[in-house]
Amino acid sequence: MNYTEYKITIEPFNEGKDVVIAQLAENGFESFVEEDPVLKAYAPENIIDEKVIEKTVADLQQFFRISYEVSVIEDRNWNEEWEKNYEDVIVDENVRIRAPFHDPDPEFQYDIEIKPQMSFGTAHHDTTRQMLEVISSKDVKDLSLLDMGCGTGVIAILAALKGASPVTAIDNDEWAWENTKENVLRNNLELDNVLLGDASLLKDKNGILLWQI
Numbered sequence: 001m002n003y004t005e006y007k008i009t010i011e012p013f014n015e016g017k018d019v020v021i022a023q024l025a026e027n028g029f030e031s032f033v034e035e036d037p038v039l040k041a042y043a044p045e046n047i048i049d050e051k052v053i054e055k056t057v058a059d060l061q062q063f064f065r066i067s068y069e070v071s072v073i074e075d076r077n078w079n080e081e082w083e084k085n086y087e088d089v090i091v092d093e094n095v096r097i098r099a100p101f102h103d104p105d106p107e108f109q110y111d112i113e114i115k116p117q118m119s120f121g122t123a124h125h126d127t128t129r130q131m132l133e134v135i136s137s138k139d140v141k142d143l144s145l146l147d148m149g150c151g152t153g154v155i156a157i158l159a160a161l162k163g164a165s166p167v168t169a170i171d172n173d174e175w176a177w178e179n180t181k182e183n184v185l186r187n188n189l190e191l192d193n194v195l196l197g198d199a200s201l202l203k204d205k206n207g208i209l210l211w212q213i
Helices: 013-025 050-060 078-085 126-137 154-161 174-186
Strands: 003-011 031-035 038-044 065-073 095-098 110-113 145-148 167-171 194-196
Touching: 003 013, 003 050, 013 031, 013 038, 013 050, 013 126, 050 065, 095 126, 110 154, 126 154, 145 154, 154 167, 154 174, 167 174, 174 194
Parallel strands: 095 110, 145 167, 167 194
Antiparallel strands: 003 038, 003 065, 031 038
């Protein structure tokens, strides 16, 4: 399958890239590569309506300097390409996030294996990494934690490994929901509260669940 590559130039990059990713991910884009100041967005050829990205750019031009160009990439072994360019993430001296093809490193107390597939939250994004840094630095044992929009589930996984309980992970995307459940198992955890849905699953602001899976 051929893919369409959109090279989106965003300034300021760090402030704008997450906004653009969030909007495009809801409209059929499958993967993103960050190369400041360019965000590369990929989708199967002929799947994306050009009006989608035109509207995204138009809506955000009041906040960012943003432009884009389009090209078609011929089919290739995407898993091989991904593995060549996908690096592990060293959060701090205690926490490392790695993919299945990275070798384990016993030097890290929490050497977390994440297979991101097409979900968000691989720890390469600044917001995810910052949340992991906070959890790593805190004593979260027996504290309850809600990971809303969990993506790969990496934040919930680190919290659970550090003894947080109960830990609830919610995403409204079925792919992310399935991916989180898979990653929980990869790290030898059992989490009952991995939920498919949105904030309506919460009874009140204290995070009491209406139902569990």
